[in-house]
Amino acid sequence: MGLIRLNKIIADAGIASRRAADQLILDGRVSVDGNVVIELGGKYDPEISNIKVDGESLRVNKSKTYLAFHKPVGVISTMSDPEGRSNLGDYFTDRKDRLFHVGRLDKDSEGLILLTNDGELAHRATHPSYGIEKKYLVEIEGEFGKAIADQMLQGVKLEDGLARALKVILVRSVSKNHHWIEIIIHEGRYHIIRRLIESLGLKVLRLIRIDFGPITLGDMKAGRHRVLNSQELINLQNLLKLNN
Structure with a gap:
């Protein structure tokens, strides 16, 4: 298999992302051939070296799911x-x-x-x-029109920075104060869609992610x-x- 960075070996084994794997290493939770590794960047052959996380040997995933x-x-x-x-x-x-x-x-x-x-x-x-775009179908309560959509596209300042939709489409209006809209966004911040919509005086009744990239x-x-x-x-x- 050849030499591979340790964080990638851990990630490929399905333990954690590479970033989280780096933290596992820094925390002293990873050992190679019986020796605890606390420095990042080391390369090993997972088919030769005995790599353990929290004392448990890694199993190399030969097939991906x-x-x-x-x-x-x-x-x-x-x-x-x-x-x-x-x-x-x-x-x-x-x-x-x-x-x-x-x-x-x-x-x-x-x-x-x-x-x-x-x-x-x-x-x-x-x-x-990598800016993966995610598309959401959102049921909202409140008046919705071009002005609100434009605000979403221009961006709204929240407590943790600007939140902005890449695309906003009115799917259908059930009544004056009841609508379904589609929103595309590439961010992944906590409750970002809900906070963006609610900051404009609307209420989210239902939120469905319908696309993740392709x-x-x-x-x-x-x-x-x-x-x-x-x-x-x-x-x-x-x-x-x-x-x-």
Whole structure:
């Protein structure tokens, strides 16, 4: 297999993203052939070296898993929860491969979330520099028109900086104060869509992520998942400049 950076080995094993793997190393939780490694940048051959995280040997993933999942409302975006709350891991208890989620959706939101054991893809897909666009279908309460849409496009200053939509489309109006809109955004800040909309005096009734880059939710029902097809995976890898 050859020499590979230690954080990439950990990520490829499905333990954590490369950034999180660096922190594991700095925290002294990673050992190679019995020796704790606390410096970043080391390269090893995972088929020769015995690499452990928290005392557990890594298993090199020879096959990759890429899943699209429709997260239901009320499910938190973690693979386990010590408090026993409904989480993503509850839907994948029969899988032997160690999955982790790509990004998050808050508990009250639903829709498309990706799961994989490919740490490099997950790292890039959530890194701001790649600017993956996400599309949301949002049910809102309040008056909505061009002026509000323009404000979303120009940006609204929130407590943690400017929030701006890349595209806003009125899908349909149920009544004067009840609308469905589509919003495209590339950010991943906490509750960014909800905070953007609510800062303009509107109320979010329902929030559904329908696209993640080139991956589309389609008509998949809540709680169901599917394997990404080869073209979807190629499109995503090309977007993330992954040519494997």
